[in-house]
Amino acid sequence: MEELVNYILQFGNLNRQQIDFITGKAKTLELHKDEYFSEAGKIPRSVGFILEGVVRFCYYNNKGEEITHSFVDENNFVSDQQRFEAQVVASEYIQAVTDCKLLVFSKKDWDEIGNTIVGWDAITGLILKNCLLKTIERRSPLVSEDATTRYLSFIEQFPGLVNRIPLSYVASYLGMTQQSLSRIRKNVR
Amino acid sequence: MEELVNYILQFGNLNRQQIDFITGKAKTLELHKDEYFSEAGKIPRSVGFILEGVVRFCYYNNKGEEITHSFVDENNFVSDQQRFEAQVVASEYIQAVTDCKLLVFSKKDWDEIGNTIVGWDAITGLILKNCLLKTIERRSPLVSEDATTRYLSFIEQFPGLVNRIPLSYVASYLGMTQQSLSRIRKNVR
DNA sequence: GAAAGCCTTTACCATTTGGTAAAAAGCAAT
DNA sequence: ATTGCTTTTTACCAAATGGTAAAGGCTTTC
Numbered sequence: 001m002e003e004l005v006n007y008i009l010q011f012g013n014l015n016r017q018q019i020d021f022i023t024g025k026a027k028t029l030e031l032h033k034d035e036y037f038s039e040a041g042k043i044p045r046s047v048g049f050i051l052e053g054v055v056r057f058c059y060y061n062n063k064g065e066e067i068t069h070s071f072v073d074e075n076n077f078v079s080d081q082q083r084f085e086a087q088v089v090a091s092e093y094i095q096a097v098t099d100c101k102l103l104v105f106s107k108k109d110w111d112e113i114g115n116t117i118v119g120w121d122a123i124t125g126l127i128l129k130n131c132l133l134k135t136i137e138r139r140s141p142l143v144s145e146d147a148t149t150r151y152l153s154f155i156e157q158f159p160g161l162v163n164r165i166p167l168s169y170v171a172s173y174l175g176m177t178q179q180s181l182s183r184i185r186k187n188v189r
Numbered sequence: 190m191e192e193l194v195n196y197i198l199q200f201g202n203l204n205r206q207q208i209d210f211i212t213g214k215a216k217t218l219e220l221h222k223d224e225y226f227s228e229a230g231k232i233p234r235s236v237g238f239i240l241e242g243v244v245r246f247c248y249y250n251n252k253g254e255e256i257t258h259s260f261v262d263e264n265n266f267v268s269d270q271q272r273f274e275a276q277v278v279a280s281e282y283i284q285a286v287t288d289c290k291l292l293v294f295s296k297k298d299w300d301e302i303g304n305t306i307v308g309w310d311a312i313t314g315l316i317l318k319n320c321l322l323k324t325i326e327r328r329s330p331l332v333s334e335d336a337t338t339r340y341l342s343f344i345e346q347f348p349g350l351v352n353r354i355p356l357s358y359v360a361s362y363l364g365m366t367q368q369s370l371s372r373i374r375k376n377v378r
Numbered sequence: 379g380a381a382a383g384c385c386t387t388t389a390c391c392a393t394t395t396g397g398t399a400a401a402a403a404g405c406a407a408t
Numbered sequence: 409a410t411t412g413c414t415t416t417t418t419a420c421c422a423a424a425t426g427g428t429a430a431a432g433g434c435t436t437t438c
Contacts, residue, residue, distance in 0.1 A: 175332035
């Protein structure tokens, strides 16, 4: 819970009472590897904050290939935020790629926090902007790099992650086949 | 000017007086092809709204290659927003790729609008989130697609743009060489 | 209209990456 | 330990892309 509070306080000031109000709404949720936090075709039910584990955002392209477009690890918010706010069905999946422990907020509780705490919308707005920028900064360079460079920058950006999750997910995130990734890993060693 | 107002009103309600206050601060700026709107190493001086023309965001990687990471065309805001807000030096360039006509707001005027109009920060926050999401949606799929598919989706996402700007910029946006793009264009025809 | 400069296309070959298939390695359940 | 299942690695060949260089086109300028 402390991690969540520290995270939020980076983006704005809150007093003890406000913090307690927020943390009072958080429920813990455990997800097993491969379970979904949010699914395409369903309305996202909650906003999460990852205490332990890693999740990925993924979707299927028109060839039926599964594309991982981002990973989120410990001490970060995870949510299909636009769809959650609007309460409309999602078009992508958020899936646990390791066992996870999360703090979650229901839509009702999330709205109550917004209606109670002045400045909460500004804080969450900043958090979302931050997450989006991070996603862009991580993903955008992948377009112009060759496969080996993409793999090396993945290792830098997500230290240790490559040892915790299936390589097929890494390959799909990096836009290459599993076989190419395997070959690259051999050459890099 | 009407385009600007319509754009803003998508993200929140403003009365006549507020709208006049905002538009009163806007100055027009003309940029010739290749001129910079914002430069790496300099502090971004203004927020722009494109009335005519197209700009691109670009930077140089560690091999000295120039990478175009996004295009912005008519009726969109253009700004190195994070750096502008914080008034710190930029790490990338924003360059006109055609002659452009813009409405611009200085930092001082932008802040005055924020201090005067209740809800302005919320509106600009939404606008920025929107731009970031659009960037992600456009750029992210490029990682996992082959060169021909990337070119075809570029044509869809920026109709006509390919005829207005140098193909070398398109190639760098799509993460391929100019020669590859040329070959692909021949095969697609 | 000739010259100069830039942008675009072509061509050739080397290298990288993808597709398919099979083998090897790791893991879990019995 | 054996079996069955999934993940990862290899191998082979085809296809796509990059690098270098040169030629062709298109403007601009004088």
